[in-house]
Amino acid sequence: MLTHLLRNLRVHPIETVLIIVASLITFISAAMFYSSQTQPQKEVLATTDQISKIPTPQAEMVYVEIAGAIKKPNVYRVPVGTRLYELITKGGGLSGEADDEYIARNYNLSKLVSDQEKIYIPTKSDIANGLFVEPARRELAYLEEDTSENPDEQSDLTVSINTATQDELEALPGIGPVSANKIINGRPYTSLEELISKKIISSSTFEKIKELITL
Numbered sequence: 001m002l003t004h005l006l007r008n009l010r011v012h013p014i015e016t017v018l019i020i021v022a023s024l025i026t027f028i029s030a031a032m033f034y035s036s037q038t039q040p041q042k043e044v045l046a047t048t049d050q051i052s053k054i055p056t057p058q059a060e061m062v063y064v065e066i067a068g069a070i071k072k073p074n075v076y077r078v079p080v081g082t083r084l085y086e087l088i089t090k091g092g093g094l095s096g097e098a099d100d101e102y103i104a105r106n107y108n109l110s111k112l113v114s115d116q117e118k119i120y121i122p123t124k125s126d127i128a129n130g131l132f133v134e135p136a137r138r139e140l141a142y143l144e145e146d147t148s149e150n151p152d153e154q155s156d157l158t159v160s161i162n163t164a165t166q167d168e169l170e171a172l173p174g175i176g177p178v179s180a181n182k183i184i185n186g187r188p189y190t191s192l193e194e195l196i197s198k199k200i201i202s203s204s205t206f207e208k209i210k211e212l213i214t215l
Helices: 002-011 013-052 084-090 100-106 124-128 141-148 166-170 177-185 203-209
Strands: 061-068 074-079 118-121
Touching: 061 084, 074 084, 084 118, 166 177
Parallel strands: 061 118
Antiparallel strands: 061 074
């Protein structure tokens, strides 16, 4: 083949050179085309591999304690954005000692729970013993006998530190949003003085509101 090529080069030098050049151009073009086809695939594979190594973000978690009239009182680890009704469900639901109507009137089940918060669901005995008093002094069926024997109980104007809402607490003199939230998170209380012992409010603020609050 080489002898034939040399013979043609002597006889037809220009034509032979053009054929050789054309062959080289064809070879180089084919090589470049092959390279352009394989390179994007490598880049795609490399990019896919990089994406697969990106860590998947995990939901931020908080710890909340729920106690009282709940089937499984405990400290639960829940995602940020968990609602009170979801926490109750996680705790197995309300126990037979819970007063559904009382909870429906005094608890916002759609509220967001927060980290390190303690939520206490009162039992019927808690309410009967005066630990939880409804702000509007609604008469409960199982308290009718007790309330008839105590005509000198606190008036409707007092605010219960165990059951009052954020807005009701903020209506007290010297109580702003921060103090009201601290009062709610510090529940339950067995005495008014726990507002001071638990460092919920200052002594001066307590003097302002002590005649306006009740358990």
